[in-house]
Amino acid sequence: MDFSKRPNGMPDEQTFQFTDIELDKPENGEVLLKTLYISVDPYMRGRMSNKKSYAAPFEVGKPLEGGVVAQVLASNTAELQKGDIVRGTLPFQTHLVVSAENVSKVETNGLSPSAALSVLGMPALTAYFGMMHIGKPQKGETVVVSGAAGAVGQIAGQLAKQVGAYVVGIVGSEEKAAYITEKLGYDAAIEYKKGDVAKQLEEACPNGIDVYYENVGGDIGDAIWPLLNTFARVPVCGAISSYNLKEGEKDIGLRVQQFLIKSRATMQGFLVGDFAEHYKDAYAFLAKGVTDGKIVFEETIHDGFHAIPEAFTGLFTGQNIGKQLVKVADAE
Amino acid sequence: MDFSKRPNGMPDEQTFQFTDIELDKPENGEVLLKTLYISVDPYMRGRMSNKKSYAAPFEVGKPLEGGVVAQVLASNTAELQKGDIVRGTLPFQTHLVVSAENVSKVETNGLSPSAALSVLGMPALTAYFGMMHIGKPQKGETVVVSGAAGAVGQIAGQLAKQVGAYVVGIVGSEEKAAYITEKLGYDAAIEYKKGDVAKQLEEACPNGIDVYYENVGGDIGDAIWPLLNTFARVPVCGAISSYNLKEGEKDIGLRVQQFLIKSRATMQGFLVGDFAEHYKDAYAFLAKGVTDGKIVFEETIHDGFHAIPEAFTGLFTGQNIGKQLVKVADAE
Known part of the structure; x- marks a missing residue:
């Protein structure tokens, strides 16, 4: 093709x-x-x-x-x-x-x-490195994952749950909300098409947000920044909402600087290939997780x-x- | 008062x-x-x-x-x-x-x-930690400092010069441009009020930008993101352009996610107090720099x-x- x-x-x-x-x-x-x-x-x-x-x-x-x-x-x-x-x-x-x-x-x-293209492939590795090497969630912290039912998000949330974090996923349908909470073990789901994301996030994250795994960008990212806790981490994996902008269109929204200063947060863009030296360990971790039933996927x-x-x-x-x-x- | x-x-x-x-x-x-x-x-x-x-x-x-x-x-x-x-x-x-x-x-x-309030005080410490602990410029890299003639910027640029970086400052007047290039040793100055900052940056930074020390935010930050090099670092110290927004006004501009992914860059907000355990070393470094004539200030x-x-x-x-x-x- x-x-x-x-x-x-x-x-x-x-x-x-x-x-x-x-x-x-x-x-x-x-x-x-x-x-x-x-x-x-x-x-x-x-x-x-x-x-x-x-x-x-x-x-x-x-x-x-x-x-x-x-x-x-x-x-x-x-x-x-x-x-x-x-x-x-x-x-x-x-x-x-x-x-x-x-x-x-x-x-x-x-x-x-x-x-080999999903739970034992690139998307799962991407989830692993973004969450474990950049997000570094700790027990009891609040982790939010956007695109939570997607190829990367479905794994990212489970990894955060495994370390004992409280994990909230943002998704685009009721079916996906059910998938992440019932199958993947997310603690809560936010449907971004059902009204004010900022308000839903405030309700779902009463203790603020310690890690935001960014897959989508746009208005959803904008709703996250005011809720970031001190020393929050934001692995920036994707911004799918902006990928189909037309020539000359710009991705305009809330600037992040003031929020990063207030929270002393870190945003880090990454590609899976940046972690090539750790592939072997990550594959082994994921394969064991699947075998043990600790990692499920669709x-x-x-x-x-x-x-x-x-x-x-x-x-x-x-x-x-x-x-x-x-x-x-x-x-x- | x-x-x-x-x-x-x-x-x-x-x-x-x-x-x-x-x-x-x-x-x-x-x-x-x-x-x-x-x-x-x-x-x-x-x-x-x-x-x-x-x-x-x-x-x-x-x-x-x-x-x-x-x-x-x-x-x-x-x-x-x-x-x-x-x-x-x-x-x-x-x-x-x-x-x-x-x-x-x-x-x-x-x-x-x-x-004790300037070159041996909080602004110089802020410059020191942002540049040396987050920006970490290397010899030959391109470093851009906004607010370059200000309390923090005047020190930040000199620290980057000391490690052998190529340092560009963004300022708001001809007098400040002369100050940073003639007194502080910046390699180039950009006057943001004199036309297109993005174009001036492209000309001043033919090898892209490895470290951007952010003091101002706004349109100037927006002009930086497309030029960030792979694994660039952005210490976010201030965003003065947005501090006087009126109630309900938002700081709207270019979203950073796509740029951070492309460059795998890291943006990190910080406060000087986050580095309190290193104050003593930083004071000693700054005092020696002033004594040796390696750090000048206004x-x-x-x-x-x-x-x-x-x-x-x-x-x-x-x-x-x-x-x-x-x-x-x-x-x-």
Whole structure:
């Protein structure tokens, strides 16, 4: 699937183009892969603009790429065998030939291979590092997570609960509110579409806010700042509300400086890749959590390669609960 | 001098009231002081509102208080002798009787006693901790300081120069631009009243910004965020542009989240008191810098107790170069 046109505002059908391609046979060091699951993620919207950022912009007319789990159909390297499940940041194609260096074999601990893109993948690592290395919640502290039912938020809140924090999630629907409180163990849910977020936050957080895990930005962030406690921490993971601004539009709202001074709070932007040296420990922690039943998760799976555009744009309308994925094929 | 009315917006003559008071003789443990210098500082504006913040609001009808340097006229404690110079956070009065516990004796190393409120006082400590403990500039990095000719900014920029950073100051007049480049050693000055700050910053900072020492907020902060480099640090010391907003007005501008994510930058609000355990080292560092001629500074001194209102309100119109003080009396 190619990236066909830079969107101005929300991506639509013109953003994507399906094309047929011919594959060569795997040469020395290469593998032929069949794609099983494709990850669509909000950060991809940033790569659709041509502004300089931490990841290079997608090139128009070239394939989209992102997180992919695939199965080896044929291997021309000793490192990988036919049937192996691998993960990589790869072009979105139903089949592909890549150097074995561009993928890594994954163990899914008895879970579906899709887990390598969700609870044992990038979103869960992002939740882990943002919460544990930046947010650093303590027992009894109040932690608020926005996008709380999303791919990252569903894990972030559970990690804070595990250290004994009081955890409040902000979500966009009653179904999501039920999910985070009943399944994930959040102490309270705020539905931002149901009236004044600032007022709901005051009620849900009578002791103020010690950690705010920021996934959404916009009015929700603005409602948080006045409630930050002394030495609060704000890991800034995402600001999805602003990703589809049109050319020239700016993300305007409450400036944070006065609130940071009053609370002596710290806001820190981060990317999962900044913590690469800790991946191994984090994977082990997450895998054990899943095995022990201490970490639960959801995936919203759209079926078929052609569902990529819908799955991707649905991220911005809050369609998904948990990690949004596209299932392309079953493993053999 | 009493605080007579909470200002709505910029403080004016109604904010302040001069009153005559009678002093008792110093009792056991107390001293009679003659005020020499009074410090007026932007943070005092926060205490004039009745909102909860890190310092309790001033009470209407009670004396204003702040940084004071005074001389002991009579002592009823062995800890202090007649003639000693002391500093404290004290009511603004020409003379006062206080417990010796509320003041500390200062050594001014041959400088005017006013130095205990400027280069050997709170503003210089604030510059030191914000720059060295949060900003942590490295050799060759680009550091931008707003309010660069002010009480804090004049020291902050020199500290960054001492570690070999390239230092750009933002100021409000040609005179201040000359001061910071010619006297303080800043590499470049930007006059924010002379056109587009974003454009001037891009020209002055071709390698982006690694540390932004925030004193002013507003449009100037907004112009900084797009230029932050990877892992930039933003010590948030003040946001003077927003201190005189009227009741109900909000400080609206560019939201920072996307910029923090792109640059993986950290913004941290702080107060000088958060670093109390390091005061001794910082004082020693600053005193040595002044003695060695490595740290220079200016004070803008208004003469006479009655100049307090003018000196204070002048902070918000950029009247001062260096530390703004009011001289009340000479030492004996």
